[in-house]
Amino acid sequence: xxxxxxxxxxxxxxxxxxxxxxxxxxxxxxxxxxxxxxxxxxxxxxxxxxxxxxxxxxxxxxxxxxxxxxxxxxxxxxxxxxxxxxxxxxxxxxxxxxxxxxxxxxxxxxxxxxxxxxxxxxxxxxxxxxxxxxxxxxxxxxxxxxxxxxxxxxxxxxxxxxxxxxxxxxxxxxxxxxxxxxxxxxxxxxxxxxxxxxxxxxxxxxxxxxxxxxxxxxxxxxxxxxxxxxxxxxxxxxxxxxxxxxxxxxxxxxxxxxxxxxxxxxxxxxxxxxxxxxxxxxxxxxxxxxxxxxxxxxxxxxxxxxxxxxxxxxxxxxxxxxxxxxxxxxxxxxxxxxxxxxxxxxxxxxxxxxxxxxxxxxxxxxxxxxxxxxxxxxxxxxxxxxxxxxxxxxxxxxxxxxxxxxxxxxxxxxxxxxxxxxxxxxxxxxxxxxxxxxxxxxxxxxxxxxxxxxxxxxxxxxxxxxxxxxxxxxxxxxxxxxxxxxxxxxxxxxxxxxxxxxxxxxxxxxxxxxxxxxxxxxxxxxxxxxxxxxxxxxxxxxxxxxxxxxxxxxxxxxxxxxxxxxxxxxxxxxxxxxxxxxxxxxxxxxxxxxxxxxxxxxxxxxxxxxxxxxxxxxxxxxxxxxxxxxxxxxxxxxxxxxxxxxxxxxxxxxxxxxxxxxxxxxxxxxx
DNA sequence: GTATAGTCACTTTG
DNA sequence: CCAAAGTGACTATA
Numbered sequence: 001x002x003x004x005x006x007x008x009x010x011x012x013x014x015x016x017x018x019x020x021x022x023x024x025x026x027x028x029x030x031x032x033x034x035x036x037x038x039x040x041x042x043x044x045x046x047x048x049x050x051x052x053x054x055x056x057x058x059x060x061x062x063x064x065x066x067x068x069x070x071x072x073x074x075x076x077x078x079x080x081x082x083x084x085x086x087x088x089x090x091x092x093x094x095x096x097x098x099x100x101x102x103x104x105x106x107x108x109x110x111x112x113x114x115x116x117x118x119x120x121x122x123x124x125x126x127x128x129x130x131x132x133x134x135x136x137x138x139x140x141x142x143x144x145x146x147x148x149x150x151x152x153x154x155x156x157x158x159x160x161x162x163x164x165x166x167x168x169x170x171x172x173x174x175x176x177x178x179x180x181x182x183x184x185x186x187x188x189x190x191x192x193x194x195x196x197x198x199x200x201x202x203x204x205x206x207x208x209x210x211x212x213x214x215x216x217x218x219x220x221x222x223x224x225x226x227x228x229x230x231x232x233x234x235x236x237x238x239x240x241x242x243x244x245x246x247x248x249x250x251x252x253x254x255x256x257x258x259x260x261x262x263x264x265x266x267x268x269x270x271x272x273x274x275x276x277x278x279x280x281x282x283x284x285x286x287x288x289x290x291x292x293x294x295x296x297x298x299x300x301x302x303x304x305x306x307x308x309x310x311x312x313x314x315x316x317x318x319x320x321x322x323x324x325x326x327x328x329x330x331x332x333x334x335x336x337x338x339x340x341x342x343x344x345x346x347x348x349x350x351x352x353x354x355x356x357x358x359x360x361x362x363x364x365x366x367x368x369x370x371x372x373x374x375x376x377x378x379x380x381x382x383x384x385x386x387x388x389x390x391x392x393x394x395x396x397x398x399x400x401x402x403x404x405x406x407x408x409x410x411x412x413x414x415x416x417x418x419x420x421x422x423x424x425x426x427x428x429x430x431x432x433x434x435x436x437x438x439x440x441x442x443x444x445x446x447x448x449x450x451x452x453x454x455x456x457x458x459x460x461x462x463x464x465x466x467x468x469x470x471x472x473x474x475x476x477x478x479x480x481x482x483x484x485x486x487x488x489x490x491x492x493x494x495x496x497x498x499x500x501x502x503x504x505x506x507x508x509x510x511x512x513x514x515x516x517x518x519x520x521x522x523x524x525x526x527x528x529x530x531x532x533x534x535x536x537x538x539x540x541x542x543x544x545x546x547x548x549x550x551x552x553x554x555x556x557x558x559x560x561x562x563x564x565x566x567x568x569x570x571x572x573x574x575x576x577x578x579x580x581x582x583x584x585x586x587x588x589x590x591x592x593x594x595x596x597x598x599x600x601x602x603x604x605x606x607x608x609x610x611x612x613x614x615x616x617x618x619x620x621x622x623x624x625x626x627x628x629x630x631x632x633x634x635x636x637x638x639x640x641x642x643x644x645x646x647x648x649x650x651x652x653x654x655x656x657x658x659x660x661x662x663x664x665x666x667x668x669x670x671x
Numbered sequence: 672g673t674a675t676a677g678t679c680a681c682t683t684t685g
Numbered sequence: 686c687c688a689a690a691g692t693g694a695c696t697a698t699a
Contacts, residue, residue, distance in 0.1 A: 154684085202695080204680075204682095206692085207681065207693090210682085211682085242691075242692060243682085246682090246683080252683080252684075253683065253690065254692085255683075255689080256689075259684090262684080271685085297690065298689075302677095302678095314690085342692080344693085
């Protein structure tokens with residue numbers, strides 16, 4: 001092979017040629033993709049709004065040109081100004097219009113012919129029965145109103161590798177990816193709810209959400225075929241659906257396990273593989289983590305049984321060619337996982353290199369192609385390893401980590417689930433010495449506000465008084481996942497007659513994940529979970545002793561550090577959750593129930609809970625959602641923390657404290 | 672009731 | 686335009 005090298009081997013990793021487009025005429029061209037560099041005097045990319053894909057930035061090549069301007073457009077800000085009790089009274093119609101409007105928008109967006117015509121026939125009632133005939137929705141049955149599927153631009157064939165990402169670039173692309181995934185998640189949850197409501201059955205909401213986003217041009221990275229890491233996607237990131245991988249551009253095949261640039265599109269006429277998914281569908285796979293024997297695709301029957309020999313074509317050939325050129329391949333692993341909607345979870349495990357390939361006789365007796373992949377060094381710990389490690393840590397923490405656990409429950413049984421304290425850095429055990437509280441302690445007068453609950457002994461429905469208090473809909477889905485952030489959420493509470501199982505009781509039930517306070521060189525203390533935390537899930541309350549404005553002033557004069565909930569209110573992270581403005585141009589963010597500006601402060605110098613050890617981040621994975629349940633006083637809501645993305649086990653939780661400059665780190669009361 | 676096998680409707684891509 | 690790539694929701698069975 002050394003004698004004839006038809007294509008220049010650029011030895012692209014780890015030190016590819018610097019010059020964009022530097023290649024021989026015969027060579028395989030993978031231009032280096034420079035991250036966008038913003039001039040210093042301009043705002044950082046993440047703050048640039050609206051984003052202009054075709055703006056004259058110094059390097060316009062790295063633009064997500066599939067994102068329309070509206071993706072970053074400001075939310076309809078005037079809606080936030082509406083005052084409670086005027087045009088949004090709980091008894092007024094406007095409360096409902098907000099919710100119904102979304103519902104309507106949703107219906108038009110998802111208007112499609114029924115999946116099966118028979119379903120309508122099945123619904124034809126027995127003449128003797130009094131069953132109600134489901135009225136076929138005119139949107140779904142009439143072909144005339146089904147919007148023509150907009151032609152989506154095909155994937156680009158330009159093969160590129162993203163290089164030299166700075167910290168700002170990472171933050172910027174992380175933000176883009178996260179926003180995109182939040183939109184996907186919102187659409188999916190809405191699709192589930194709508195289908196349930198209209199037909200009483202589940203549907204492929206994963207496909208629907210992806211389809212709507214594709215129609216709107218919201219899929220990422222379709223303008224370039226990226227070799228190597230995808231900007232904004234980290235090793236260890238978790239996905240629950242294959243289509244979500246397509247949407248962020250991590251893996252572009254809806255079904256196939258090997259994603260590749262086809263021979264006809266490649267600059268040298270050869271196919272090139274860019275990513276693979278290992279999900280256990282091939283019996284001849286041998287997954288040792290760092291070293292992976294991967295089986296090529298094809299040759300299986302409908303029941304995933306190998307029935308013919310595989311051929312060296314398509315993805316199989318592409319993997320072989322990737323080996324030839326030493327091109328790195330993204331590896332995603334799929335696992336069974338209880339607790340995810342699909343029963344599966346996909347983990348991005350980073351980059352591998354194919355070092356060997358051969359034709360072998362598989363267990364079935366038929367020929368299969370095999371590829372030996374080795375994980376490229378100096379990458380973050382594999383997500384799948386962390387998942388498994390966390391699993392053992394949950395059951396037998398001391399056997400896996402014999403040293404470092406200072407406490408197996410700093411809450412002293414006050415939380416539903418023990419909160420661990422881990423420190424393998426120094427002898428500091430401070431978190432053990434504070435009085436642990438599970439919930440915020442409000443001044444007694446906060447409870448004087450009259451709280452009228454509901455009488456739904458049989459379970460709360462969409463028309464229950466408590467739903468009305470939330471603007472005509474419940475904030476949570478059937479699994480207790482936050483559907484859309486709101487200025488404040490009214491959960492059913494002590495004055496309601498519904499049962500504890502009511503779907504409108506979520507954050508009041510407390511911690512559901514195994515949380516761990518840990519010592520860190522970077523952040524002092526941090527918080528992480530041993531369980532996977534699903535996006536939109538409740539994590540814990542931010543608890544402390546609530547001080548009135550006057551009390552807070554005295555405390556502040558003494559130099560005590562206080563937490564000001566108004567700062568969380570200002571960041572308005574809740575508004576990002578469930579924000580569908582990229583889909584619906586006339587989307588209006590929830591404005592009801594609105595809350596007055598919060599004057600109170602929280603003192604965590606004596607009593608606190610796990611939350612106050614959370615680090616600050618301007619690109620956080622946790623947000624504050626104000627909630628009321630045990631009293632009705634809008635001036636004193638609970639600060640409830642929810643996950644903004646799927647948080648892998650052992651990844652540090654972070655919160656946007658909306659801090660001013662004097663807050664350089666996270667809130668650090670303890671030295 | 673709870674794992675598991677089979678069936679069905681899907682989609683994107685080269 | 687089509688074949689081929691699995692998945693997720695459901696349903697029947699052990």
